[in-house]
Amino acid sequence: MTANRIHRAVVYAALTVLSLLFSLPFLFMIGTSFKSYDDIVASPLNPIPLRPTLSNFTLLFEKIPFWTQFFNGVFIAVSVSILAMVCNALVAYGFSRYEFKGKQALFTVVIATILIPSQMTLVPSFIMFKQWGWLDTFMPLILPGAVSAMNIFLCRQVMTAIPKELYESARVDGSSEWGTFLRIAVPLSMSGIGIVGLLNFMNAWNDYLSPLIFLVSEHKMTLSVGISTMNNPYKEDYATPITGAFLMAVPVLVLLSVVGRKYFISGVAAGAVKG
Template identity: 40%
Template sequence: MTAMPDAASPASPVAPGKTPATAVRARRDRHLIRKAATYIVMTVAALLVLVPFAWMISSSLKRNNEVFTVPIQWIPDEFRWSNFVEIWDRIPMVTYLRNSAFLAITITFLQVLTGSFAAYGFSKVRFPGRDALFVAYIATIAVPWQAYMVPQYIMMQEAGLTNTFWSIILLQAFGAFGVFLMRQYYMSIPDELVEAARIDGLSEYSIYLRIMLPLSKPALASLALLTFVNTWNDYMGPFIYLTSNELWTVQLGLRSFIGQYSADYAMIMTGAVISVLPIVVIFLLGQRYFIRGIATTGLKG
């Protein structure tokens, strides 16, 4: 027979001089300390990231001779809100913002559409050479843009699309990264769900529209946000293909403004704040879906 443990012996080893309740409290205190330390580190890191943005906002509300004062004066003596009115008279900011918004919205819509549709084929439709084709397509991400920049421009020039929005839209409407992101998310959706829909008589297009898209809102939001930010901040693409001032984006407009008023630092910061605000608003509205989409993408390879 197995000897029964002594009833007087403790259930778990406890350090000499400590009761089980004391040990539990010690573990809880250590957990709280680690959690507090983590929050402190993350808060400090977030503040460091926000310092340049705070300086930009502060500088946009100052006079030119107050921007580079040492030490930095974070709160101006006089808030010059007139800077945000005057800049609209200096440059056609409305035109620049409208052009950037048009390109960003159009390219975002097309990339989400083409990326999600191609990802459905690579993840849920079986055909010979599917995986090899996917690997070859994703490998194009490793090719630097400078390697095919000149051939792209020659193609657009021969097609007569330079100095038009079509050159930017056609070149950026498809992206290997979007296909990769959406495929990884689709791989986390059970194949049995798609097979059941096929048995019920749904076509591949219906499965994509009625099942895959509603289930992939977080990934779609992530791809949309990343594409919108990348297109809005793009400088080289519009710089190469758009020569008319009425077609310039906000990035080209601000660069031209800096060239003309290189010493007007406060106004430059004002334009930078205006150009960043749409990105901030878009991120705040979609951050919940963005975080969820990034966190769940790639759970299944």
């Protein structure tokens, strides 16, 4: 018993040290957000602001249309998250529920698309969206995230673990296929569907390349691009971009704290279920 306690104490101590090490950059970012330029230059490695100030936040709001870009990012991330949960769950339900000719071959082709880097489709996507008149709109940022092979795989793995007897019981009770999907498949697969929503929200929220390429107007830009525009080659400014990065990290931290604990661990573990 004593040996077990010592082992657990060592493990917890090691995890605590690792957690602190991974938290240092974030703590440094928070502290720098409340530092003046002189304090940053004088003690750049000190994460504690000796003379806290809110001037960085004021300057940030003056340099870029912060709240417009913030809510643009929220709208895009939420839209991508909802669309991804709905579309991927429907596709995964078809692969887990039905048996049809060529099912395994089709699923293999879907999974094989994971090997294609997104950069390879960037130029064709730009040409296609330009012909459709979608440039400088949110459509190129939302619709491509509707379906992805990894999200389909994760949802399918969870739905495959649902006993087929539950589906059969629902059909015997007179439930339609849509009713079976909504009342059986979705509630019992929320661990996988929830993690798909979380991951897609974070990917869309942190995306820099797509808004930079497909958006032109400043009032349509997302915060990830807006923060990068504050870099001035003729004047050093460390505090304002770091302050913007700190504010940009807040929604993700809130989301993970509120709903992430419910879905994140169980959703990631669901991917290990044998299909």
